Amino acid sequence: MGSRAGGSDAPTRGFASCHPDMGSETAAQRTLLVGCGQVGTRLGLRLAAGGGEAVALRRRTEALPAALSPLAVDLGEPVPRGLLPEVDAMVVTLPPGPDDDAYVRSLQHLADALPEPPSRVVLVSSTRVLEGLAGAEVRTEADAPAPVSARARTLLEGERVARERLGALVVRPAGIYGPGRERLVRTVLERTPVQHAQRTNRIHETDLVRALEAMLMAADPPHLLHAVDRRPAPLGEVVGWIAARLGVEPPPRILPEVAGGTVLAGDRLLALLGDLRFPSFEEGYGAMLDARAGGAPPTGRA
Numbered sequence: 001m002g003s004r005a006g007g008s009d010a011p012t013r014g015f016a017s018c019h020p021d022m023g024s025e026t027a028a029q030r031t032l033l034v035g036c037g038q039v040g041t042r043l044g045l046r047l048a049a050g051g052g053e054a055v056a057l058r059r060r061t062e063a064l065p066a067a068l069s070p071l072a073v074d075l076g077e078p079v080p081r082g083l084l085p086e087v088d089a090m091v092v093t094l095p096p097g098p099d100d101d102a103y104v105r106s107l108q109h110l111a112d113a114l115p116e117p118p119s120r121v122v123l124v125s126s127t128r129v130l131e132g133l134a135g136a137e138v139r140t141e142a143d144a145p146a147p148v149s150a151r152a153r154t155l156l157e158g159e160r161v162a163r164e165r166l167g168a169l170v171v172r173p174a175g176i177y178g179p180g181r182e183r184l185v186r187t188v189l190e191r192t193p194v195q196h197a198q199r200t201n202r203i204h205e206t207d208l209v210r211a212l213e214a215m216l217m218a219a220d221p222p223h224l225l226h227a228v229d230r231r232p233a234p235l236g237e238v239v240g241w242i243a244a245r246l247g248v249e250p251p252p253r254i255l256p257e258v259a260g261g262t263v264l265a266g267d268r269l270l271a272l273l274g275d276l277r278f279p280s281f282e283e284g285y286g287a288m289l290d291a292r293a294g295g296a297p298p299t300g301r302a
């Protein structure tokens with residue numbers, strides 16, 4: 001399998017073609033980033049830096065960087081045909097909406113409005129669809145999803161629609177953290193009680209963006225990818241480590257202790273990328289806390 005993004009932070013030029021007769025890569029192309037918020041913007045900047053065109057679709061486009069081509073569209077409503085451009089690839093990072101149906105409806109509107117589905121489509125879902133598999137057993141992409149909440153069922157239905165109507169590959173990130181995503185650091189500083197026994201998985205935003213780029217570039221990408229780092233850990237261990245680095249007491253335990261949550265293997269992501277910039281929370285939060293100590297502002301919100 002040819003991940004062109006593996007092992008480098010440099011933007012990659014050109015997309016793999018999904019056509020079986022084509023070579024592994026064609027000229028740099030145009031990508032539609034649907035629901036282009038924090039992750040989409042970082043991905044778009046990488047694609048643009050690699051010579052591609054990134055079209056950023058969202059409702060409010062004013063704050064997008066100049067390197068992205070803005071496209072103001074509300075997918076909550078039907079989209080007139082002809083509004084969406086022809087593109088070679090598409091990455092969907094829409095969040096599940098305020099009501100149970102909004103997410104799936106938005107994906108349907110997207111599929112209805114496209115001139116034709118691009119040759120490569122990546123849908124960003126969430127490891128939340130695995131929530132019913134809570135336990136100490138290590139889970140992989142081979143495990144069937146087990147939604148429990150309405151939100152997880154909605155995400156899973158979105159995956160189905162995106163696969164069926166758009167031929168989408170699916171990436172399920174665990175909790176995304178990184179500069180500008182410092183909720184857990186605030187939790188520690190504010191001494192907000194947490195469930196120390198909760199099993200958690202996470203992915204640094206930098207590695208998630210690399211993973212999405214690799215899903216676009218790879219000649220033979222996986223159909224399903226769990227975007228998780230190498231270090232699943234109980235929440236108490238993570239907040240304890242952050243607290244020690246900050247020189248403060250760990251936040252109190254929520255009682256009774258309940259060990260919910262899954263333990264997810266990140267082997268497939270590692271195979272795709274070759275390495276992770278932040279294989280564990282120690283590296284990821286360590287870099288964030290170093291930047292914080294050095295007075296650097298969070299840079300994640302582009």
Ligand SMILES: NC(=O)c1ccc[n+]([C@@H]2O[C@H](COP(=O)([O-])OP(=O)(O)OC[C@H]3O[C@@H](n4cnc5c(N)ncnc54)[C@H](OP(=O)(O)O)[C@@H]3O)[C@@H](O)[C@H]2O)c1
Nearest residue numbers: 035037038039058059060074075076093094095126175176
């Ligand atoms: N945060 C986590 O820990 C986590 C974990 C697992 C998975 N995820 C998933 O990761 C993905 C990327 O997250 P992110 O942090 O980049 O999200 P984000 O910054 O909130 O970006 C999502 C963008 O979608 C746009 N949007 C929302 N509704 C829309 C609509 N009806 N039509 C068009 N655009 C719409 C929003 O912009 P406008 O308001 O301008 O439209 C927003 O900027 C999401 O799919 C999220 O569900 C996140």
